[in-house]
Amino acid sequence: MADTPQRHPFLQGLSKHRGAPPTVVIIFGASGDLTARKLIPAVYNLSVDGLLPADFYLVGYGRKEIPDEEFRTLAHDAIKEFSRRELSEDVWGRIAPHTTYVAGGYDDKAAFDRLAQHIAEIEKSIGREVQTLFYISTPPSVFEPILLNLGASGLAGKYLGQAHHAKVIIEKPFGRDLTSALALNATIRRVFEEHQVYRIDHYLGKETVQDLLVQRFANAIFEPLWNRNFIDSVQITVAEEVGVGTRGGYYEQSGCLRDMIQNHTMQLLALTAMEPPVAYEAEAIRDEKVKVLKAIQPLDLGAGGDVARAQYAAGMMAGKAAPGNLQEQGIAPQSATETYAAIRLSINNWRWQGVPFYLRSGKCMARRVSEIAINFKRPPGTLFAESGGFNLAANTLSFQIQPDEGLSLILNTKIPGLETRTQPVKMSFRYSTTFGSNTPEAYERLVLDAMIGDGTLFIRGDEAETSWKVYTPVLDAWAAAGRTGMDSYAAGSWGPLSADALLAKDGNVWRQP
Ligand code: BG6
DSSP: OOOOOOOOGGGGTTTGGGGOOSEEEEEESTTSHHIIIIIHHHHHHHHHTTOSOSSEEEEEEESSOOOHHHHHHHHHHHHHHHOSSOOOHHHHHHHGGGEEEEEOOTTOHHHHHHHHHHHHHHHHHHTSOOEEEEEEOSOGGGHHHHHHHHHHTTOTTTTTTSTTOOEEEEOSOOOSSHHHHHHHHHHHHHHSOGGGEEEOOGGGGSHHHHHHHHHHHHOTTTGGGSSTTTEEEEEEEEEOSOOSGGGHHHHHHHOHIIIIIIIIIHHHHHHHHSOOOSSSSHHHHHHHHHHHHHTBOOOOOSTTSSEEEEEEESEEETTEEEOOGGGSTTOOTTOOOOSEEEEEEOBOSTTTTTOOEEEEEESSBSSOEEEEEEEEOOOOTTSSOGGGTOOOOOOEEEEEEESSOEEEEEEEEEESSSSOEEEEEEEEEEHHHHHOSOOOOHHHHHHHHHHTTOOTTSBOHHHHHHHHHHHHHHHHHHHHHTTTTOEEEETTBSOOHHHHHHHHTTTOOOOOO
């Protein structure tokens, strides 16, 4: 009999997730925004669900001197403010005594030795070895000294060769172009082995993004249609209502292509377009993602080519006047940083040749919505045709990633009556109606997965590099052009005209989800 393939924890329910070894999570950048908004609430909610190991410790690390007690208060208040579930003092009472803080510089080897000592003391106090999970949630300028000091202090190599070896989660941005991503990967490899590294893209932790794999591969009806013979085009939208706001300092150095397109929308594209993996496990899935990313053709950067960029101008958001990007705090008056980008991609493989993939993302757009829309080819108009006066739409399958998570399919239907008249209708499945709305946050899933050593929902080094390869020429061209070619769109609209032109040349239009 053939060997039974190893089943992914996802397929085993949560049983494996309950098996995390004793763990100490060390957060670098402990007083940062992400720590308060996402990481500490994630740990708290894992505790509510009984998914943290009995011996679980949380250590904040940062440059600021913060006494343990004060760090606990910060963590407590962060849960109160940001957790999806109300703070229970009972649950917090289990985490609080195991929450501590170590102050130190990121380039201070002696401070890392102190951290190592701190972890050794935790082990001594419980009489067991613990797994260390480092979470690097700092500005990227200090990624390198942190990594090097984890190596120099011996922390990176701790228990290597055993299941509870040290692991590291690295927050985005993972480099700012191909050269810097290669350099960062090189530094990581000097210190960690690839299987210890968890590069985060929080979109992969979203329920609906995981569901995309289930929908594609647990249903037999999609795969036969999932190719150039039946699909006309694919649109991936990650639209935000928020503007740059108070994040001008960061955003000005980043821009939409780096902040959203290169990572989040490309992950959505990879999961949509990849070949079926041979197994539901990290390497098999990541191999397929890299393969499809490698098949993306170089972009045409000329006028009327494959890319569009824009900044929001003053407009109306939710009935209120909203400032333009150039008026936001921390944005240079002549800023050449885009708040919107649209891309037309071609994937040159057997499955997708000739099917355009359109990606767009922007701040201050009409609605917050992330979706993947698969537009099918129209049927031949032998019986029903628009030219014959029938109201028809192309069949569109859309995965609504957020908000109002779900799936819908547009079908053409007969309007009841004695005449034959048609109308497109939408068949929808909504998570909230079927399953209720208390879905785990992406960071809960990702922290837990890293703790049990499952890299399926993380990005491998070559994956990040392949994606940067696609976009680095665009970034270089935009940097050289400055503001020349920068379009604008009113805050609260669906984006600039130049993005419409990108689709018009294929006879397509953007959806208004
Ligand atoms: C982050 C970007 O990665 O994703 C932000 O840096 C953006 O600019 C955020 O607002 C969007 O995430 P979500 O989960 O709210 O869609």
